[in-house]
Amino acid sequence: MIDAILKPWPWYVSGPLIASVMFFLIFSGRNFGMSGNLRTLCAAVGGNKACDFFKFDWKAQRWNLIFSVGAILGGYIAINFLSTDTAVDISENTIEWLKQYGFNDAGNAYLPERLFSMEALSNPKSLGLIALGGFLVGFGSRYAGGCTSGHAISGLSDLQLPSLIAVIGFFAGGLLMVHFIYPLLFA
Amino acid sequence: MINTIKYLLTGIAFGIIMFKSEAASWFRIIEMFQFDAFHMYGIIGSALVVGVIGMQLIKRAQLNSFSGDAIVIPPKAKGWKNYLFGGTIFGLGWGLAGACPGPIFTLIGAGFLPLIVVLLAALAGTFVYGMLRPNLPH
Numbered sequence: 001m002i003d004a005i006l007k008p009w010p011w012y013v014s015g016p017l018i019a020s021v022m023f024f025l026i027f028s029g030r031n032f033g034m035s036g037n038l039r040t041l042c043a044a045v046g047g048n049k050a051c052d053f054f055k056f057d058w059k060a061q062r063w064n065l066i067f068s069v070g071a072i073l074g075g076y077i078a079i080n081f082l083s084t085d086t087a088v089d090i091s092e093n094t095i096e097w098l099k100q101y102g103f104n105d106a107g108n109a110y111l112p113e114r115l116f117s118m119e120a121l122s123n124p125k126s127l128g129l130i131a132l133g134g135f136l137v138g139f140g141s142r143y144a145g146g147c148t149s150g151h152a153i154s155g156l157s158d159l160q161l162p163s164l165i166a167v168i169g170f171f172a173g174g175l176l177m178v179h180f181i182y183p184l185l186f187a
Numbered sequence: 188m189i190n191t192i193k194y195l196l197t198g199i200a201f202g203i204i205m206f207k208s209e210a211a212s213w214f215r216i217i218e219m220f221q222f223d224a225f226h227m228y229g230i231i232g233s234a235l236v237v238g239v240i241g242m243q244l245i246k247r248a249q250l251n252s253f254s255g256d257a258i259v260i261p262p263k264a265k266g267w268k269n270y271l272f273g274g275t276i277f278g279l280g281w282g283l284a285g286a287c288p289g290p291i292f293t294l295i296g297a298g299f300l301p302l303i304v305v306l307l308a309a310l311a312g313t314f315v316y317g318m319l320r321p322n323l324p325h
Contacts, residue, residue: 011226014208015233021201023241029252034288038313053317063194068292070198075296077199078206088212091223098217111213116301127304133284134305136276138312141288143273145263148287152231155263157238162263166274173278178220
């Protein structure tokens, strides 16, 4: 049992657990959506003075900010107390594919050093790339009205067509990035 | 106070699930877009099987929330442009940063401090969207 917790969790355990988190929030009278917190944070630091989109009662979203603080603490707990080896055992095909672009720690790490190590922060290119990625995530999720949690999990669970369109967009964008833009960025 | 603890604990559970499922790993996201493993599809797919069945139960049995109120799931606004364009932009970022908003928080907690840059950039992206919103097709 302890051993099973310390190892990576299989998909058939993780997926239903994610759905359980969503239902717990729904039965609490809330909804499951992480990117909404980005809008709330923008409003909380004075964005409401900049434009109408941030003029809303952000304090009503306090529960979700607390949920995010929990998500941060959960990461701390998971890596320090619930993991022995954090190397992600991805497929050989992906490892080979990544190595041709210089991601040599593929298969041996949780995140690639080339983008997410402290040394990478002092490299203008990798710093610029992760900042660009984050910018697109923030811009796109708000434009689409939700991210993976709000559309791919909550919206699709409720069989909502707009969420299906958004998720098709998520995959179109991801495939475009990995298959067509990576060769330009990392070759 | 009790609510604060409730949402904090639920968030902690979510963060642990994101990390332990490896859905927070950049490598898993690349592998997903390479169609090289079932793992991420299994996570999203099994979450949806449970999610769809649960939603139908809530609606058909007209279940109430913990506090006894009717459960209302607000429908998303009609349309397609903002979902398709916004979704594609999000996907480009997801493929590059390898993290969606939930895992960004979790990875910061796990000590991957460069994710703070990703979070600040995501806030900037959200802010710029707010400013440009009146001029974008929805």
